[in-house]
Amino acid sequence: MKLLSKAISCPHCGHHQHVTIDASCGDQDYYDDCRICCNPIHIKMHLDDNRRTIQLFIDSDDEQIY
Numbered sequence: 264m265k266l267l268s269k270a271i272s273c274p275h276c277g278h279h280q281h282v283t284i285d286a287s288c289g290d291q292d293y294y295d296d297c298r299i300c301c302n303p304i305h306i307k308m309h310l311d312d313n314r315r316t317i318q319l320f321i322d323s324d325d326e327q328i329y
Contacts, residue, residue: 274323276300284308
């Protein structure tokens with residue numbers, strides 16, 4: 264299991280918070296609630312094995328901002 268901690272900003276209120284992502288499960292698409300405003304944060308993670316990178320996209324539903 265490969266767990267990584269990443270600081271993100273809530274797309275609703277702008278509060279900075281840490282999320283823990285599990286990079287051993289491949290690409291992921293899920294929602295997590297903001298700890299301050301309780302609105303849902305859409306988190307999409309893509310693992311690029313060729314470049315050995317993780318792309319993390321944060322948005323509030325359909326609007327990509329990160």
